Amino acid sequence: MRKIELIVRAVIIHDHQVMLVRKKNRNYSFLPGGHVEFGESAANALQRELKEETGIDVKVKRFLGAIEHAWKENGRQHAEINLIFEAQPKKKTKIIRSLEAELIFWWQDIDQIKQIKLQPYCLSEFLPDWISTKNKECWASAIDH
Structure with a gap:
């Protein structure tokens, strides 16, 4: 049975840079975070995932x-x-240690975010606006119909 996964992601900013991550065998990047477990709040899941992945x-x-x-x-x-x-x-902290062997973390200049192959792809569009203008929340789809 196929299922839809519920994922939490963090936008963490330091000195006009955003924290990104990618798996070693992939050619795309994403925001840090992970799966929400049954019975867990989104905020608690995000805190747990970042602690597990980076110790932060x-x-x-x-x-x-x-x-x-x-x-x-x-x-x-x-x-x-x-x-x-x-x-x-x-x-x-400026240094990000990966506690999971397959993950690579780094700080990316926000001004260059559109040059990164970021998934979901529409993050490249929304991320600079979320950071610079404190826009209200939005809903977006990266599903092509």
Whole structure:
């Protein structure tokens, strides 16, 4: 049975840069975060995922938006709903350690975000606006009909 996965993502800003991540064997990047477990709040899931992946404790701030996303990879169809939040590390850090061998984290200049192959792809469009103008939350779809 195919299912839609519920994902939480963090927009973490440091010195006009945003934290991004990619898997070592992939050619695209995404915001840090992960799956919401049954019975877990979105905020708690985001805190847990960032702690597991980087060791960083974060404060979850405002809700930025939701993006539905579907793609095919290795012959398998995937679908997810991404809940995106602004988050702030409880202790400022410029160094991001990956605690998961397959993940690579880095800080990307916000001005260059449109040059990155970011998934869901519409994040490249919304991310600079969310950061610079504090726009209200939005809904977007990266599903082609």
